[in-house]
Amino acid sequence: MLAALAAIPVLIAVAVRLSSTVPPGRGPAFLDRITQNGLFVAVTAMLVAVPLFLPLTIGVVAGDTIAGEASLGTLRYLLVAPAGRVRLLLVKYAGALAFCLAAPITVALAGAAIGASLFPIGPVTLLSGDVVQPPEAALRLVLIAAYLAVSLAGLSAIGLFLSTLTVVPVGAMAATVVVSVASQIADQLPQLEWLHPWLFTHYWFGFADVLRQPVLWDSFASNAVLQAGYVAVFGALAYARFVTKDVLS
Amino acid sequence: MSAAGRMAAGLTIETQGLTKRFGRQLAVDNVDLAVPHGAVFGFLGPNGSGKTTTIRMLLGLAAASAGTVSVLGQPMPQRLQEVLPRVGALVEGPAFYPFLSGTANLRRFDAASRQGMPGTRNARVAAALERVGLSHAAGKRVHAYSLGMKQRLGIANALLSPRELLVLDEPTNGLDPQGTREVRSLVRSLAADGATVFVSSHLLAEVEQICTHAAIMSAGRLVAQGPLEELRRGGEMRIRLLTPDAGTACEVLLRLGMAPERGDAGAGISAAGISAAGRHGAVGHEAGTHRAGSAGPDGEVVTAGAAVAARPVDEAAGAGNPQQVLPKPDLPHPEDIVAELVAARVRVRGFSVERESLEERFVALTGEGFDVAQ
Incomplete structure (x- = not known):
């Protein structure tokens, strides 16, 4: 799955390289900057992956945590080992979190690598107009990846909870992805404006703030608080469900 | 098991009023x-009789709707973390990660398991694989793997660590004859090492060979339980008599409270209607015909059966199997039967007493046919 994620920046970079010119203002943001600076491949790829591809991979990983073991039948052997239900849940969530971090970092690294090999690397002009050198720019890429990792923590908790509800991993995976898409749609509807700050996808695109000089930490902080809330609520639900669950598969 | 027996031998598994409702x-x-x-405890019952659900509750995988479970002297699932490391389990067939090796x-x-010492892990895994004959396929x-593997x-x-209790749900499922034999000897060696082995099975011959105790489940209820010998005795006794004076013999047997049926020498069999042994008439016929054939033309076979001491574990079990509640407590001893026959001038050419096999007992308690108990 990480390989699939790494394929996104490669696809973007090769497509841009093969086409003669990119008309400014069309396609994903930053796309027209790639030919001048390869580092923008990473930024563009992360931007493109946020709405669907990243949630999709998180859905697969988080939805599989408990339901996958249950469908294989290995859950009962882990529990009689005994792994301890709370301990198993924590380990599984830690695994999902590790993937949340690995996924955007993979996109960033692959993007930087393919960008550096196909395009020139140079000083980067930030959204605030300041110019930073490539090492500083690479740090900003890591910051974006960290921002996305935090953004996905809430969705992982939702996936973990859904995974305790079923023995069909595909069901939990699909449900997790659907939840993330539904949340993004709700975030688009002005009629639901009162709801927007509570949606876990609300700050997903706020990572542009780390591309300013000085870095604006507001959205990073709000996002972290919101995600922590989702982790607490859905972690508690997953706990309540899993410790009382009859393991019959 | 009687109260006295319960006190004499500690119980490794004890449940009281265990109930699961879906x-x-x-x-x-x-x-x-x-x-x-x-004990090597055979846990018997037809498919769908609640064996695996019971095992799940013993191991804390499912919560009981009512009743208590105690395993190795500790309440379950409250003391699960202390109990389960001492229990080895095979529950409802093996399950593994298919993309990983056996090791x-x-x-x-x-x-x-938190108790699984990492230092000895490699050695213990290798030893367990060796013990089941899988060393060559460990990688x-x-x-x-085949089903048997x-x-x-x-x-x-x-068997990864030394266990005091092994719960094996259908351990010989999918094994070839050699594998079945190996499992039998494995169970015996585990028991010899002092472990209690709880084997669920529907293969009665297997249970008869390795178990010291057994319990029979039917439609979610425990219909019999105890040492294997006691369970067999709980069934009916049949006598087989070879005599030329079949008519007189039948009269004598009837007088003694038995239900004789006559088997003719080579030809057909005139079966007498019997009450308690009705289910097993067919078994008697086949065997009777066979014996009569070898006994010569002047011999006639009379088999007689009766529920000697139907001993359901409790009233509830008896109520579920009405044909078991026909105790004939004053049945004569076999030697007295022969004496009575001889006194009535019946020429006894052959006489044998046959106990019900565990299989017949099992069928008597759980019903016959393909209908899965609901």
Whole structure:
């Protein structure tokens, strides 16, 4: 799955390289900057992956945590080992979190690598107009990846909870992805404006703030608080469900 | 098991009023299991009779709707963390990660337990694989294993550390005859080492060979339980008599409270209607015909059966199997039967007493046919 994620920046970079010119203002943001600076491949790829591809991979990983073991039948052997239900849940969530971090970092690294090999690397002009050198720019890429990792923590908790509800991993995976898409749609509807700050996808695109000089930490902080809330609520639900669950598969 | 017996031998597994309800269906109904320490305990029952559900509750995988469970003297599932490391289990068939090797699977399950010492893990995994004869396939991925090999790997998983109790759900499922023999000798050696072995099975011959105790489940209820010998005795006794004076013999047997049926020498069999032994008429016929054929033309076979001492474990069990509640407590001893026959001038050419096999007892308690108990 990480390989699939790494394929996104490669696809973007090769497509841009093969086409003669990119008309400014069309396609994903930053796309027209790639030919001048390869580092923008990473930024563009992360931007493109946020709405669907990243949630999709998180859905697969988080939805599989408990339901996958249950469908294989290995859950009962882990529990009689005994792994301890709370301990198993924590380990599984830690695994999902590790993937949340690995996924955007993979996109960033692959993007930087393919960008550096196909395009020139140079000083980067930030959204605030300041110019930073490539090492500083690479740090900003890591910051974006960290921002996305935090953004996905809430969705992982939702996936973990859904995974305790079923023995069909595909069901939990699909449900997790659907939840993330539904949340993004709700975030688009002005009629639901009162709801927007509570949606876990609300700050997903706020990572542009780390591309300013000085870095604006507001959205990073709000996002972290919101995600922590989702982790607490859905972690508690997953706990309540899993410790009382009859393991019959 | 009697109260005295319960006190004499410690119980490794004890349940009281264990009940599991799924919606409106009662999967396990008021089960009082008593598995003595050091026993090889056969847990019998037709498919769908609640065996695996009971095992899940014993191991803390499912919560009981009512009743209590105690395993190794500790209440379950409250003391699960202390109890389960001392229990090896094979529950409802083996399950593994197909993309990992046999060794890697066992290492993973061992690592899942906090008690699984990492220092000795490799040695213990190798020893367990050796014990079930899988050393040569240890590095193969499990998806390439045959059903029997997976079954062996599942047993190896139960043997990863020294266990005081082994719960083996259908351990010989999918095994070839050699594998079945190996499992039998494995169970015996485990029992010899002092472990209690709880084997669920529907293969009665197997249970008869290795178990010291057994319990029979039917439709969620425990219908019989006790030492194997006692269970067999609980069934009916049949006598087989070879005589030229069949008519007189039948009269004598009837007078003694038995239900004789006559088998003619080579030809057909005139079966007398019998009450308690009705279910087993067919069994008697076949055997009777066979014996008569070899006995010569002047001999005639009379078989007689009666429920000698139907001893259901409790009233509830008896109520569910009405044909068992026909105790004839004053049945004569076999030697007295012969004496009576001879006194009535019946020429006895052959006389044998046959006990019901465990299989017949099982069928008598759980019903016959393909209908899965609901």
